[in-house]
Amino acid sequence: MKLQGRRIFKGKATGEVLATSEDISFYGGCDPETGEIVEKNHPLEGQSVAGKVLVFPTGKGSTVGSYVLYALKKAGKAPLAIINRATDPVIAVGCIISEIPAVDQIDIDHLRTGQRVEVDADNGTVTILD
Amino acid sequence: MLDGKHGKATQKAMEIITTLGEIYGAEKLIPVSSVQIAGVSYHNLGEAGLEYLAEMAEDGRVRVLTTLNPAGMDLTEWKKHGIPEDFAKNQQRVVEAFARMGVITTCTCTPYLIGNLPHYGEHIAWAESSAVCFANSIIGARTNREGGPSALAAALTGRTAEYGLHLDENRNAQVRYIVEADLENTDDFGLLGKVIGDRTKKRVPYIVGIESATTEELKSLCASIATYGGLGIFHIEGITPNRTPIPEETETVTQEDLEQARDELDDRDAEIDFISIGCPHASIKEIVRVAELLKGKKIAEGKTVWITTARPTKDLAIKMGYYDIIEQAGAFLVSDACCAVAPLKGRFKGLMTDSAKACFYARGKNKFRTEIRTVEECIREATS
Numbered sequence: 001m002k003l004q005g006r007r008i009f010k011g012k013a014t015g016e017v018l019a020t021s022e023d024i025s026f027y028g029g030c031d032p033e034t035g036e037i038v039e040k041n042h043p044l045e046g047q048s049v050a051g052k053v054l055v056f057p058t059g060k061g062s063t064v065g066s067y068v069l070y071a072l073k074k075a076g077k078a079p080l081a082i083i084n085r086a087t088d089p090v091i092a093v094g095c096i097i098s099e100i101p102a103v104d105q106i107d108i109d110h111l112r113t114g115q116r117v118e119v120d121a122d123n124g125t126v127t128i129l130d
Numbered sequence: 131m132l133d134g135k136h137g138k139a140t141q142k143a144m145e146i147i148t149t150l151g152e153i154y155g156a157e158k159l160i161p162v163s164s165v166q167i168a169g170v171s172y173h174n175l176g177e178a179g180l181e182y183l184a185e186m187a188e189d190g191r192v193r194v195l196t197t198l199n200p201a202g203m204d205l206t207e208w209k210k211h212g213i214p215e216d217f218a219k220n221q222q223r224v225v226e227a228f229a230r231m232g233v234i235t236t237c238t239c240t241p242y243l244i245g246n247l248p249h250y251g252e253h254i255a256w257a258e259s260s261a262v263c264f265a266n267s268i269i270g271a272r273t274n275r276e277g278g279p280s281a282l283a284a285a286l287t288g289r290t291a292e293y294g295l296h297l298d299e300n301r302n303a304q305v306r307y308i309v310e311a312d313l314e315n316t317d318d319f320g321l322l323g324k325v326i327g328d329r330t331k332k333r334v335p336y337i338v339g340i341e342s343a344t345t346e347e348l349k350s351l352c353a354s355i356a357t358y359g360g361l362g363i364f365h366i367e368g369i370t371p372n373r374t375p376i377p378e379e380t381e382t383v384t385q386e387d388l389e390q391a392r393d394e395l396d397d398r399d400a401e402i403d404f405i406s407i408g409c410p411h412a413s414i415k416e417i418v419r420v421a422e423l424l425k426g427k428k429i430a431e432g433k434t435v436w437i438t439t440a441r442p443t444k445d446l447a448i449k450m451g452y453y454d455i456i457e458q459a460g461a462f463l464v465s466d467a468c469c470a471v472a473p474l475k476g477r478f479k480g481l482m483t484d485s486a487k488a489c490f491y492a493r494g495k496n497k498f499r500t501e502i503r504t505v506e507e508c509i510r511e512a513t514s
Contacts, residue, residue, distance in 0.1 A: 064277075093283075
């Protein structure tokens with residue numbers, strides 16, 4: 001199954017999905033050194049975004065969040081790729097400065113944690129492999 | 131710029147500008163004449179943010195007048211304000227990275243008071259929510275609520291994407307607020323900003339019933355309405371310059387609403403050991419007033435007083451003798467920094483201030499208890 005969306009930042013990645021239906025604030029909500037989601041009562045609390053294809057509706061919170069994505073990249077703990085329903089400026093800028101492939105305008109209800117997917121951000125597509 | 135001919139930093143900056151333009155459906159890029167960058171305190175940026183700035187500073191140079199938001203400390207007198215040495219070192223590295231890019235490193239949230247002053251209708255790219263609100267609403271310039279990296283990107287390219295508050299249709303008023311409350315001081319205007327900000331849900335306010343307001347009162351209102359409402363623009367009948375259709379939907383702000391907002395910002399059991407004036411940064415007029423109130427008095431033991439302002443204003447206060455009056459009383463005239471972005475967590479129990487915005491950050495970031503009062507009452511508390 002192939003989902004068509006829109007490129008936010010270029011690149012390709014294949015990996016395992018970590019999905020949530022809740023928005024993510026990287027500033028204050030994600031540990032910049034470990035990639036662990038630390039926001040209280042977030043469905044992903046305690047899980048790490050490192051090396052995952054991270055799927056969430058949109059970003060929220062402070063614009064400093066862009067720098068947290070950059071920190072994750074430098075620490076080797078960034079997501080492989082990001083898939084949103086609608087990317088907000090904080091996430092978009094974070095992906096650009098950290099060079100994380102990102103697409104939005106994807107119907108994220110089709111994506112579940114544990115699925116393997118191929119993200120082709122250049123063409124704005126997400127292919128579910130299993 | 132996108133193909134890298136102007137260097138790596140400019141290329142990255144242009145990618146940010148064009149991507150934001152695509153997300154928001156902008157038809158074109160437009161030149162900006164002024165930039166204000168947020169994300170300057172090392173406390174917020176951290177090592178990663180600093181690393182990014184250093185990377186951009188390798189070959190990035192600003193193309194337009196660019197100033198900075200407050201840093202985490204007074205850049206020269208930090209030691210006597212109790213700022214740790216390692217923090218100071220890192221904060222200096224941040225400011226140096228901006229300086230390498232050609233940024234004017236006056237760290238202030240009120241760039242419009244110290245020479246970064248756009249005119250009506252001018253397109254600019256400002257971060258710092260209170261200054262954005264002031265530029266759009268009081269001056270009539272045009273800017274979106276930029277973040278740190280997007281404002282830097284606008285500085286390095288001299289461009290922004292034409293969307294949001296750059297376009298007429300997004301600047302029009304949507305709800306009319308009739309103010310029936312008495313507004314006498316900066317704290318009242320801050321409370322009004324909280325009442326409307328809490329209520330308006332991002333809809334642009336058209337405020338009637340304010341007969342006059344000082345620049346200082348308007349900056350207090352801008353800071354509060356941006357903090358509590360996330361707004362980038364509002365209108366006040368007879369005071370602000372933008373043209374707008376007058377909305378039909380009408381709400382009233384009463385004296386009780388204002389008092390309720392004050393109640394919400396007042397912690398009953400607050401033990402006040404920290405008093406701060408200057409959120410947003412104090413004007414020279416406010417500094418003169420504080421100096422008059424402090425003249426010949428002494429700050430009470432166990433209390434710390436920060437009057438925060440921009441460096442050029444502090445320099446002026448030094449020349450005019452106001453700095454000496456304030457410091458001889460035992461208060462600090464702190465430039466470049468403010469009580470919201472300095473590393474103060476754990477140092478104080480309770481903050482008294484005339485700023486509704488300062489209350490929000492004191493509670494959220496520093497876990498202080500708060501009380502909002504007039505400047506006169508704040509100084510009385512400080513000296514008793």
